[in-house]
């Protein structure tokens with residue numbers, strides 16, 4: 001059984017905003033999956049949907065099996081427990097996620113007291129251990145967020161995410177606000193923790209190069225769909241979907257000085273998810289679109305060993321046509337998620 005098995009996940013916000021459309025993903029313990037794509041392609045919505053953290057009114061269908069248990073079918077009490085002990089999220093911008101008026105030690109201890117039912121002394125001890133695990137002295141527990149640097153605050157966020165010994169970490173742009181040196185340190189820390197504790201990692205970033213460097217597999221999203229998925233190095237170096245190729249070409253290559261000065265961009269803007277183009281949603285921007293692409297909505301198909309891409313140029317579809325699946329009743333999030 002996979003640690004995480006996402007099946008046909010669809011999220012629609014109020015106003016018909018189709019933010020995530022029929023996503024299938026799998027992740028095993030000890031593995032790292034990178035989720036890439038332009039701003040607005042649905043990466044964060046997908047991450048939030050995994051733990052039912054979406055705002056009220058969002059409609060979700062599909063299955064999110066975490067260790068075989070469907071998060072979308074759980075009662076709220078179970079969802080809250082799973083948010084810390086099953087999977088937890090490291091958000092971008094630690095300054096906004098930490099409470100400015102509480103010492104960081106108290107903030108790390110809170111979920112341990114609440115979800116692990118630890119004693120005050122036990123929670124304090126665990127907090128010190130967590131701080132040391134993320135490379136901070138245990139004594140920093142007494143500090144307030146403003147007394148720490150950006151990198152230290154992001155380490156605190158990681159310590160918080162690990163507080164209840166989760167099996168899966170979802171890191172949403174964990175290093176975006178940090179300078180390159182600190183970014184590299186935080187990425188290495190995350191990699192080391194994942195390896196040491198046999199965790200699963202989903203890392204979200206618009207930066208394909210960072211994901212290719214950190215993750216085993218990459219999934220590239222466009223307009224709410226995964227359009228390419230496969231081993232990280234292969235997707236980065238030799239993408240099969242024209243969008244994934246364009247995204248990859250937008251990053252300079254180490255050892256190729258020319259690419260540093262002339263990374264290629266992609267013309268046009270991502271589509272409005274409330275008014276998606278017909279057929280393949282990428283066709284208005286696609287440099288190799290066929291005449292049939294405005295009519296044909298391509299499913300993911302086999303693009304090599306352990307590789308899939310959603311483009312008619314890749315070959316015939318490998319999957320069950322989505323329309324042939326049984327569509328379950330949508331889950332309408334009734335209230336904002338509280339930890």
Ligand SMILES: Nc1ncnc2c1ncn2[C@@H]1O[C@H](COP(=O)(O)OP(=O)(O)OP(=O)(O)O)[C@@H](O)[C@H]1O
Nearest residue numbers: 013017019038039040041042043044045046055273
């Ligand atoms: N609460 C909401 N209500 C309505 N639409 C929303 C809401 N949150 C996000 N959206 C829309 O859903 C789409 C996907 O947004 P999402 O934030 O998931 O994308 P993203 O790939 O994570 O982007 P970014 O990299 O900028 O964070 C966007 O068009 C966004 O405007």
